[in-house]
Amino acid sequence: GENVEQHPSTLSVQEGDSAVIKCTYSDSASNYFPWYKQELGKRPQLIIDIRSNVGEKKDQRIAVTLNKTAKHFSLHITETQPEDSAVYFCAAGGSQGNLIFGKGTKLSVKP
């Protein structure tokens, strides 16, 4: 079935460093790739998304890259801040029209 693998499961960085989270997907028909941030005890919130006709998208300190040939996409956070600490989920829009989520990456940014 459709699957999204996300790595790493935990990531610890120093404040100011960059963080990279990678995801691979199995459904070649996927064409929508959102990233969600979930802070402790809160609901997931969309932080950035990309569609298959775009290779890279940036929004201030956050960027997402997509390689459809290799079926992987990545989240890049630069100049990390303590408030970036959260669980990040990638997802891929499946051929059935639903979203398949990765298992999440717990990012810790140490001051």
Added chain:
Amino acid sequence: KAGVTQTPRYLIKTRGQQVTLSCSPISGHRSVSWYQQTPGQGLQFLFEYFSETQRNKGNFPGRFSGRQFSNSRSEMNVSTLELGDSALYLCASSPLDSQETQYFGPGTRLLVL
């Protein structure tokens, strides 16, 4: 606009019971998706409803069911509860399609004893 709301927020049940959870989407949104979130498993897709019809379904047993009303509000039901059903149940709404931006509700935390 008001955000996605879910009721109840917390629920304790015992094995064998059944439970109904409710989700009210953002006004104007017609797609409602349900997810089960457990530690280490991320968000697992349960089903999606659009215009009162189930459009997509995840790999969950038939004990998990749902429906959507004409005002787009949705309910999900879990019958014959098992300990493993303890989880945070999240619903998310989007205007037309689950492949658009999904806005999540706060979730219902279900504990099965």
